[in-house]
Amino acid sequence: MEERLYNRRALFWICVLALFVAAMSNSIRAGAAGALKTALLDPIDAHHSGEMIGTVLGSSFLGFALSLLVVSPLLDRIGAKRMILFASACFIVGPLLVLASPFFGGSLYLMLNLAMVIWGFGWGASEATINPVTATLFSDDKTGKLNHLHAWWPAGIVLGGLLSVLFFQMLDLPWQALIALPIVPGAVLGLWAARHHFPQTESTAQGVRFGEMLAEPFRRPTFWVFFAIMFLTASAELAPGAWVDVALTQTVKMPGILVLVYVSAIMFVMRHFAGPLDRIFSDMGLLLISTVPAALGLYLLSTADSPFTAVLAATLWAIGVCFMWPTMMAAVSRRYFRSGPWGIGLIGFAGAMAIYFVLPRLGVIYDDAKLAKAGGADAFAALQPGSAEYGQVMAYAAETSFKAIAVIPVVLFFIFAVVWMLERRKRASAVTPAQMPAV
Numbered sequence: 001m002e003e004r005l006y007n008r009r010a011l012f013w014i015c016v017l018a019l020f021v022a023a024m025s026n027s028i029r030a031g032a033a034g035a036l037k038t039a040l041l042d043p044i045d046a047h048h049s050g051e052m053i054g055t056v057l058g059s060s061f062l063g064f065a066l067s068l069l070v071v072s073p074l075l076d077r078i079g080a081k082r083m084i085l086f087a088s089a090c091f092i093v094g095p096l097l098v099l100a101s102p103f104f105g106g107s108l109y110l111m112l113n114l115a116m117v118i119w120g121f122g123w124g125a126s127e128a129t130i131n132p133v134t135a136t137l138f139s140d141d142k143t144g145k146l147n148h149l150h151a152w153w154p155a156g157i158v159l160g161g162l163l164s165v166l167f168f169q170m171l172d173l174p175w176q177a178l179i180a181l182p183i184v185p186g187a188v189l190g191l192w193a194a195r196h197h198f199p200q201t202e203s204t205a206q207g208v209r210f211g212e213m214l215a216e217p218f219r220r221p222t223f224w225v226f227f228a229i230m231f232l233t234a235s236a237e238l239a240p241g242a243w244v245d246v247a248l249t250q251t252v253k254m255p256g257i258l259v260l261v262y263v264s265a266i267m268f269v270m271r272h273f274a275g276p277l278d279r280i281f282s283d284m285g286l287l288l289i290s291t292v293p294a295a296l297g298l299y300l301l302s303t304a305d306s307p308f309t310a311v312l313a314a315t316l317w318a319i320g321v322c323f324m325w326p327t328m329m330a331a332v333s334r335r336y337f338r339s340g341p342w343g344i345g346l347i348g349f350a351g352a353m354a355i356y357f358v359l360p361r362l363g364v365i366y367d368d369a370k371l372a373k374a375g376g377a378d379a380f381a382a383l384q385p386g387s388a389e390y391g392q393v394m395a396y397a398a399e400t401s402f403k404a405i406a407v408i409p410v411v412l413f414f415i416f417a418v419v420w421m422l423e424r425r426k427r428a429s430a431v432t433p434a435q436m437p438a439v
Contacts, residue, residue, distance in 0.1 A: 006198070012134065030164075050370070065353045076340075148272060213338065217342070220336060233287075293317070373396040374393045
């Protein structure tokens with residue numbers, strides 16, 4: 001790769017902006033979830049509106065997953081620049097369709113889901129492009145630079161969350177004003193990317209053929225262990241992040257989105273230390289350690305009933321999940337180099353599909369719990385929002401949904417421990433007598 005052809009610094013910051021817009025959009029969707037549920041879905045079916053908003057939020061992850069799956073193997077053939085421009089277009093069209101959904105009458109729910117899928121296309125096209133481009137630009141420090149890149153995911157979450165609070169709690173603006181916000185940085189992303197040339201990815205530049213890249217994950221079955229792991233790590237990080245506003249606002253006496261903002265601020269800082277931590281513990285060691293605070297944090301979020309307990313629980317959760325997504329990307333890129341952007345894309349696809357399935361399931365658990373606590377659908381319908389009884393019902397629903405997902409980091413602890421020990425044993429057995437230190 002020739003420095004005179006590619007402005008490495010500018011390309012990295014274009015990648016940052018793409019991820020930042022995707023994150024801000026994700027946070028805004030989460031922040032507006034309660035308002036969308038109340039204004040658009042409660043009038044349709046109040047008893048199942050939790051499941052419906054979970055499905056709507058999950059549709060953005062479906063778009064994310066589908067675009068990752070399609071774009072990743074074709075990235076070098078289509079071109080990274082074209083994919084960033086496509087992402088920019090989706091960041092504009094997706095919000096516009098959400099804004100237009102109330103005008104579709106009986107097709108409102110369908111239009112909301114379609115809008116979220118398209119919005120998710122932008123996120124997926126961004127991830128499918130920026131991860132292999134960053135791994136190519138900084139091939140000597142993949143874990144560090146991918147974590148630096150993904151530090152801007154929580155930064156975007158923070159901005160989107162603060163804007164959600166500003167618009168809804170302070171300015172009392174309609175949900176449409178918040179949903180329209182990502183259109184502006186989405187347009188800036190396209191204009192900036194249009195001015196620069198992008199490199200081919202690392203594997204293609206080093207002569208790995210297209211067929212070899214596609215075959216690599218199937219030629220090495222251990223790749224699918226990481227695929228399964230990513231399904232779980234994403235469920236522990238992103239699903240609760242999308243769910244906090246719906247579940248916690250009624251129980252901790254503060255906007256649930258502020259919990260997500262606080263968590264994201266911690267993640268932004270900590271991801272800048274991933275490189276040194278990787279060198280001390282290894283990527284698998286870092287992931288193993290992370291599962292303990294993640295599990296404790298999610299369990300404590302299920303019992304939080306005040307701003308203090310919510311912040312305490314969120315601190316542990318943030319420390320636990322902050323390294324998971326980018327470190328999984330770096331781990332796969334390091335172990336399965338010849339899979340190139342296809343391998344990284346498959347891992348992202350696993351994470352996205354996890355959220356697509358998990359969020360609606362959280363909605364079902366939440367709805368079932370609130371109806372059971374209230375004593376049935378009719379009893380729930382008779383409750384007055386804001387009453388003590390209503391608060392108890394919603395608190396029980398939030399507790400039940402978060403407890404369900406707190407099991408995932410516990411499972412991950414044992415999986416990471418097995419992978420770490422097997423790899424450690426393999427490295428030890430690879431040391432020949434000649435390489436062993438003299439006694």
